[in-house]
Amino acid sequence: MPITPEQCAEIDRQRAFAAETRRATVPALEEILYRPLPVLDHGFVRVIDYMGDDGAVVQAARVSYGRGTKRVSEDAGLIRYLMRHRHSTPFEMCEIKFHVKLPIFVARQWIRHRTANVNEYSGRYSVLDREFYIPAADQLAAQAASNRQGRGAVLAGDEAAQVLALLRQDAETAYAHYQQMLNEGDDGAKLDPERLGLARELARMNLPVNFYTQWYWKIDLHNLLHFLSLRADPHAQYEIRVYAGAMLDVVRRWVPAVYAAFVDYRLNAAALSATGLAVVRRLLAGEAVTAESSGLSKREWRELMVQLGRADA
Amino acid sequence: MPITPEQCAEIDRQRAFAAETRRATVPALEEILYRPLPVLDHGFVRVIDYMGDDGAVVQAARVSYGRGTKRVSEDAGLIRYLMRHRHSTPFEMCEIKFHVKLPIFVARQWIRHRTANVNEYSGRYSVLDREFYIPAADQLAAQAASNRQGRGAVLAGDEAAQVLALLRQDAETAYAHYQQMLNEGDDGAKLDPERLGLARELARMNLPVNFYTQWYWKIDLHNLLHFLSLRADPHAQYEIRVYAGAMLDVVRRWVPAVYAAFVDYRLNAAALSATGLAVVRRLLAGEAVTAESSGLSKREWRELMVQLGRADA
């Protein structure tokens, strides 16, 4: 369960609040504001605040005195133009703030994106919760044989059972020892009145990286789309990809015209190298190009054939 | 006049809009939303959008599920603590967007602050307006004798009159020639039907840097405060300092508790070097320290005496 009843109540109280504003407002996003969107076994993504909408992109591109928007179709056309020509600054004019709960090893990949603002829950200052990530059975994949950075077949039977048992048992033990070193029980009371208890900033070093942490994360739309194009990609690790998926849904609600342009020009677009482009031209001219005569490496040739619909992925 | 009646009407239309939101909302800032705050002879600063309030700072610092705020005094105490200990990330959780009209030479200083988002009016794409900055008489300062980067006495009489005349005349001529090269009049019509007209991206190179440009500028609160601490400083050039002043007023409306902490711990605070601190300790111990025995340079000694209230600035 990602959140407790107390946290749920806090969220409901905040959702009950309403005020009038002159700012750009997006009803479809207001609808889910503050609500945890569940990800993995204990994680979530919640939208905490946002600035701007589709109109804010065109308003900035036009450096307008007023709203700056024209007909919806004209605005969408401008947004497509800006996305196509890689104008990044108008998309930086929208901003969004998330509260995310995520395993530490996912947080370590996530934080590599530097153009964002982050406030993380502090294990120096506070005691961490007993919550850790255990993969679902269908995500218990073997090491890929062909690709050092990927997953292969799903483990089965005994091997799967043992992995799950080890992960669970080590996490439980680590947390029990964490409390023992802190000399502090679930209720915050001292376990042994004679002991001092190790400093929080030291005791936490015993916890494995599948433990959950959480943070407030704020980013502009341009950099969010860049993050999503990398992390929603099939090459990204599954455990971060599911967070990217949840945030893509948020973007669709928030700025539908930007989302549509992003899908066409980035997410589902194809990048052809100069050599790859030459192959396409030769094919279109009727030439029978082969892997050997293409000038591409075997892997690049195969990838190109998949892109062009001439081979299966 | 900073804005035209048409622009005024656009702004009024936008101000008339109101929507309901669950987001943190600041009535004192809503009051002036979109309104141009005049700066210099033709410039302005307008707040276009904002995210967060004082509460958003403590909410992020606490990584809260709900609003995260407690009693006002407790929140203000936490904000003071964060400011004092140079915690920057909670202040990054608020964001503001301005529309600014400013002379090009001010824009060139301003843009040096890189941690912000900018969309500038394009002289490649559009024709620039006939608007340039002429200093007020009391700002027509001579070069400082003691400081290569500062202003001295105000020019008077003939010298002042001639400077103003030259500035005005060169700006007028430059704009007239700009239009002539573009082959385009105030109404956008061709001046000479036989001529092609020079490309906008080239013709604009004739305009001096006292011409006004404008941009949308978006920044988080932490970086805004950093900008203001440098640009509201007496060492900053007057023409950018007045913009910083206008934005300080905006910050006071927007996040009053952060503003108060900022004034105490940054704007009016003192930085003592290790050597300066040693001088203060010796003075408090009753020693008669002199410039010579202080270990400070003459300039640093004088500045320290001013800080300590023992000499006039």
Place this chain on the structure above:
Amino acid sequence: MPITPEQCAEIDRQRAFAAETRRATVPALEEILYRPLPVLDHGFVRVIDYMGDDGAVVQAARVSYGRGTKRVSEDAGLIRYLMRHRHSTPFEMCEIKFHVKLPIFVARQWIRHRTANVNEYSGRYSVLDREFYIPAADQLAAQAASNRQGRGAVLAGDEAAQVLALLRQDAETAYAHYQQMLNEGDDGAKLDPERLGLARELARMNLPVNFYTQWYWKIDLHNLLHFLSLRADPHAQYEIRVYAGAMLDVVRRWVPAVYAAFVDYRLNAAALSATGLAVVRRLLAGEAVTAESSGLSKREWRELMVQLGRADA
């Protein structure tokens, strides 16, 4: 002339210096170190310092204890892989520092790239030189008819002559008045002993944006390549494109394997939108796709046909 004999002598003195180092060193770049590479009529680009080489990219990618490089072909293969899969961090491990002299309006476009370090010559502190950019005759282009942000035919005859005369005359006048306001001649002496002279930070506002400024500019290789991919592009204004061209030559000398991968995967690569990719697949399947049945806008269709070699640019 981009530099004076005195500056030339200073550069020669610096080039005469040699020291031993254990650092990665690139002879082909050492050869041109400090030498001004001329750009436009008075501008230049000079390499002042650099860190790393092709090997530094693979060394970082492998987080090596030693040099980290293997056979040249293996290293080049890894560099191609990293470029193809948009791994940016290994390319950030090389750094280069330039001294650039460029017109102010070019500097204003350039500075929009924020992930770089800049130290600009200060017009507050120092008197600016009498040097301004006048386009060569073949660059005196008319406004493009089809594209608001581009150039059309080259101006000829009278119109061209008049534009050049206006540009030259306004720049000369502006500089003469700049000196008059400063009350300072070419030799730095007072023009009129009775006058105070206007502060430098004010007087400079009279100079048009075709005057030259200069700066030290330092950037990592990843961000430099991003800058070059945007500014060497045909859509970039000619006056910044020529600087990008000069720097591309520097990159080729400095990191030849990275340069080759960059040309194949970025500079000469093609980005197909999802819709564009579908068109290519249909064409390859033998379908007779037309602009109308393509799902693309007219402009996108035309651009795709040019990319595929089925129409002229």
Place this chain on the structure above:
Amino acid sequence: MPITPEQCAEIDRQRAFAAETRRATVPALEEILYRPLPVLDHGFVRVIDYMGDDGAVVQAARVSYGRGTKRVSEDAGLIRYLMRHRHSTPFEMCEIKFHVKLPIFVARQWIRHRTANVNEYSGRYSVLDREFYIPAADQLAAQAASNRQGRGAVLAGDEAAQVLALLRQDAETAYAHYQQMLNEGDDGAKLDPERLGLARELARMNLPVNFYTQWYWKIDLHNLLHFLSLRADPHAQYEIRVYAGAMLDVVRRWVPAVYAAFVDYRLNAAALSATGLAVVRRLLAGEAVTAESSGLSKREWRELMVQLGRADA
């Protein structure tokens, strides 16, 4: 032991290399180039490359054509001036690259500094080493009573022994299970030929955050000094402070004039709030100010008295 004999040999091979360069070179830094400076029980900091020296700071500040340096005393004076007036850009003109081995929980604090380039060893791609951090006995501190984010007295006797035993035992178990899940022994061979072995990107999630990771980390001098001012501070956690200490020594070798200015104006400097400054002025005027009449909170009063040498820390 931080490094193996094989790694040692690789480092020695790289140190044996020497080339001639025209670049600014610092013999005192060349001396230790590539050598691991030990930190904690298995960690280190190694300088891999550097750009610039003290002279590069003044060269950039002067936007020089040549070396840009004058007499050593004049250069040092300019550097002090730049540091005192918080000019950041000249210090950005020097760059340094480190190879660092550090526990994951230290890496998680470190990475919060965003203005740097990082390449981390990948647990998705490679198998991690059996190396984890165990605090020395004198660093086994209890939670501070007065400060939620600090350390108190050092644990003794049984409690200390048990903490050390738990940390060691959990780390050993976690690594053994990591190998078991990978189905891979120390020699890289399969443990059980019947099993597939869990993907590396999943198996690593079992390792606690006291395991060591390593990365290449590159940063400019301005941002490095900012990092050091925060992480060499007594409020920083001991385990990151020792890394900051090692890097301070590197800075002293590399740019001695910048280092001296940094110590005087930052590291050992004092920041007085407006209220604190008023207290100092009143004290100097002979007034008997008390905590109550000071306008300061109790904690701020105590800190001020310590700063002024009127109370012990």
